[in-house]
Amino acid sequence: MSEPSAPREREASETLVALRAASYAYEEGPTVLSGLDFDVTEGRALALLGRNGSGKTTLMRLLSGGLRPDQGGLTLGGTPVTYDRKGLTRLRTTVQLVVQDPDDQLFAASVEQDVSFGPLNLGLSDAEVRARVAEALAALDISALADRPTHLLSYGQRKRTAIAGAVAMRPRVLILDEPTAGLDPDGQERLLDTLQGLRDAGTTVVMATHDVDLALRWADDAALLTPSGVRTGPVAQMLAHRDLLAQAGLRLPWGIAVSELLRTKGLLDVAGEGPRTPEELAALTAPAMPGASAG
Template structure:
């Protein structure tokens, strides 16, 4: 494989360079992959089931570690120690496809506050971030609502609000519109547009080609073994 372009690498917010990954006793999922996320772009990630989209997103957010190659943040290799991963996760946040895999606290506000509290922020700062995130996702009225009483669309928004409260520069969303009715999809896309206008770079994995072409500035297609 050719050596990656260092100038491109240094301008990416987060990037995978020459990355390979396989799960234990399984075939390679990704091999020699170069993938970069640049500031201010709306990036859609397409690919069939099994193509490695979720694996790629977990590698970008530090949930998985590449077996070969490297993950860079601002052009610098990510360290997989406590400090390095904290720096990564305050810059890059992943929201998984099923909100029930991410929501666990008794109320919406408690759930959204979890990440900022773990950063050791003051109570006032945590409250400020939670309020901003709930407002950004248009669910401020649900702050005290038990998470188990939310509709599916509301749970999606609450899960995204938890990531937004970390004030990431890159927000990664795995199939965010899946399971939503057309009105819910449009409301979520409008929310993502507001987040982008406020300076958040968004990467969305989706199976919806029409949505990707309509919403994204750039589209990447991942194929099996890519």
Template sequence: MSEPTALVALRGASYAYEDGPVVLDGLDFDVHEGRALALLGRNGSGKTTLMRLLSGGLRPDRGRLTVEGTPVTYDRTGLTRLRTTVQLVVQDPDDQLFAASVGQDVSFGPLNLGLPDAEVRARVDEALAALDITALADRPTHLLSYGQRKRTAIAGAVAMRPRVLILDEPTAGLDPDGQERLLATLDGLRASGTTVVMATHDVDLALRWADDAALLTPSGVRTGSAPAMLARTDLLRQAGLRLPWGIAAARLLRSHGLLTDPAAGPRTPDDLAALASAPGTEPLPADG
């Protein structure tokens, strides 16, 4: 049985910045609908370049970008079509926000699509509600907290109703409560049909959140299920990443016969606590 066509894909894609080395070379990369995908790699590994190629901000020197198998054209019509399918939110919200108020900023993309005023208002209201910032609609953007600015930047992308939302380090700079609220928001977007791609250095977050993980290494990009890829110490070492604590905890539990299901390892501290309190669970033997 053949694998379904990727929603967005790069085929044989290469890119080098002017007067710089090749960043990506002959890359094949798929984003499948309905899968939460984490991009991980050391600084300079090409994560930002990859995200910009997927969203149309950069054009491959060689190769092609496709949407449901159809090559993207880089004229006005083709890029408009792409940006109603894929939206990128950069790491620093101050690089993306520019309007005087939250509502004005979120409305910018839909207005540029030439939509009727009623449709623009509906999209703005929907995006503000999805990010839980409806009360901030009239707030000047320069008076927002960092977390509020992050949510406003994401709302601007959500107002375009993309099928794929790409986020660059979305939890960076947020306190634990802000991270939890943002992850809950992303879960809501996924439940409504948005495919989410997240670039992150946080292997614990990737293990917890993602269905699939793509590790950018000097030998290329390796993609697979998040638990499997994040247990590959060889690839993690190449990518400049450490082993997630959840994988390490699962190995310890298995070594003591306390975990037999290979798919049941803890992804969060709450998962570990639930395993520890499950009926019939024996405590770990003491050292010595």
């Protein structure tokens, strides 16, 4: 991985939201997470990976205030979160969760009405609500759908509308549960471009996914949820640990496997950054253009 710029390093020093010694068990069920310390760091795109039932959804709901730890606690900017109306409003203006199925999140008659719901509940002026809705629709490239009934949207459009509703709250942390699931390749690329735009504008994005290739390509850091706990670190390092991947029920990413092959063939330096996509591999291995000068 290339080194981040100096501004990103300064941003990345701040922990926005964190769980401390947090445990959670569903009623009459086993403990899902136990004694967990987990940080979401500003400026770092984080991928959550693990097998079904590993606790990804529980972790996301704990971070966003949808669940309350049985033990331990949640902090926001270093301050413990309280679960009264004031504390939860403070949390949800900073952290927003978008669930996997947009139909579980959309309920208003039109796109504009749905996206405006959160800002209206903050008690903002009509002018401020309109500004936030317009900003969110533009960020998700669905301004033309503002008046469209939500039941007439395609699946990809419903995904974007659900994310726009979260973006309209202007959170510092956006948590997405399998945002690319169900999208065709073009829809996935468009959504990833949108998420990059949100990151560039200062939003920290956390994404739960089963797609190790997507995680390697997109994330700065990866958190692997295993039976022995959560392990977090730089994405290329974490996704090269075969034992951890096996514990998490994941396969080796394509880019890691290709990089290992290139190194054994002497085509990539030991410390060199390997390709993360087929396009990067093609660019790395392409011969010099005929007639190109060395100067």
